[in-house]
Amino acid sequence: MKLSHESIEINAGLMIVLTLIAISIGGLVEIVPLYYIKDTIEKVDGVRPYTPLEQRGRDIYIREGCYTCHSQMIRPFRDEHMRYGHYSLAAESKYDHPFQWGSKRTGPDLGRVGRKYSNAWHTQHLNNPRDVVPESIMPNYPWLLRNELDYADVADRMRALKVVGVPYSETEEEYLANVDQFGATMAEQFDINRAELSLLAQAQSEDWDGDRSRLTEMDALVAYLQVLGTMVDFTQYDEGYFAEFR
Ligand code: HEC
Known part of the structure; x- marks a missing residue:
């Protein structure tokens, strides 16, 4: 039938x-x-994994639920381009586990907030947003300045990320592959065996939270915010349509 x-x-x-x-x-x-x-995911020059200090900042970002109000995904629309900059590339979040995309924007997108403000601005803003933006509805995070940064398990956290594909290195071979890919200075920072040392060095390298004598959660979070969206040099790529907004 x-x-x-x-x-x-x-x-x-x-x-x-x-x-x-x-x-x-x-x-x-x-x-x-x-x-x-x-x-x-197209390979893009400049994109690298987070350093241990930035990675701890990212953990705090997730712990505090910043993603409930902020996305990190600039869409390829003219208005978003004019407000935030070049649209986000897939490669820019290839070391983000878990990624921070999304469409919930109670606050602005943070995909390119890095180097938009000074470290002091971020510290003041996170401590009490209304100190710098009077009409802000963002909550205060005063404990970030009080809490010492706990980095005892930073090597284990990097090991866990390695399992999902972040190229942190533990062996000489992996280290040398990272030197090839990211350069010696960066590869040092991805070395799991030296994670604590490079975290401390980076914390000391800049005055993240305004007090170099202590290492606080604010140091890590500001270091993380300041790198967002800054890895790729878009002046190399931005031609034609979008270049006119630069
Ligand atoms: C209840 C929603 C909410 C939460 C939760 C929240 N924010 Fe915000 N955020 C806002 C709003 C609204 C603004 C815009 C006003 C302002 O600048 O304060 C903002 C602005 C910002 C800015 C400035 C962005 C720019 O381009 O001007 C940064 C940086 C920022 N937030 C970081 C954070 C971080 C880090 C956390 C977590 C510790 C966080 N926010 C949690 C709502 C929120």
């Missing part, structure tokens, strides 16, 4: 089986190529 459309529609079991087959084929066609195309 010929299988007419009607006989499929009145037979729930057959309908379910055929629907599943149709969806599986569609799924395979969409998903499988992503595993084989090498440049699903």
Whole structure:
């Protein structure tokens, strides 16, 4: 007997089986190529993993739930480009586990907030946003200045990130591969065995929270905010349509 459309529609079991087959084929066609195309995420110069200090700042960002009001994903629309800068590239969040994209913007997108303000501005703003933006509805985070930064487990945190693909190094071989890819100064910072040392060195390198004598959670969070969106030099790429807004 010929299988007419009607006989499929009145037979729930057959309908379910055929629907599943149709969806599986569609799924395979969409998903499988992503595993084989090498440049699903295009390589972009300048993008590097976070240093241990920035990484601890990122942990605090997630702990405090900053993502509930802030996205880190600038969409390729003219208005967003004019407000925030170049739209976010996939490669820019390739070391973000978990990523901080999203569409919940009670506050502005932070994808390119790095170096937009001074360290002192961020410290004051996080301590009490209304000190610098009188109409702000952002909560105060005064404990960030009081809490000493706990970095005892920073090496373990980097090991965990390595499992999901961040190229932190533990062996000489991995270290040398990082030197090739990111340069010697950066590769030092991705060395899990020296994680605490490089965290302390970076904390000392700049006056993040206005007090060099202590290492606080504010130091780490400001170091993280200041790197957001600054890794890629867009003057190399920005030509044509978007260049006119620079
Ligand atoms: C209840 C929502 C809310 C939460 C939670 C929140 N923010 Fe905000 N944030 C805002 C709003 C609204 C603004 C805009 C007004 C202002 O600048 O204070 C803002 C502004 C900012 C800015 C300035 C952005 C710019 O381009 O001017 C930064 C940086 C920032 N927030 C960081 C953070 C961090 C870090 C956290 C977590 C510790 C956080 N925010 C948590 C709502 C929030």
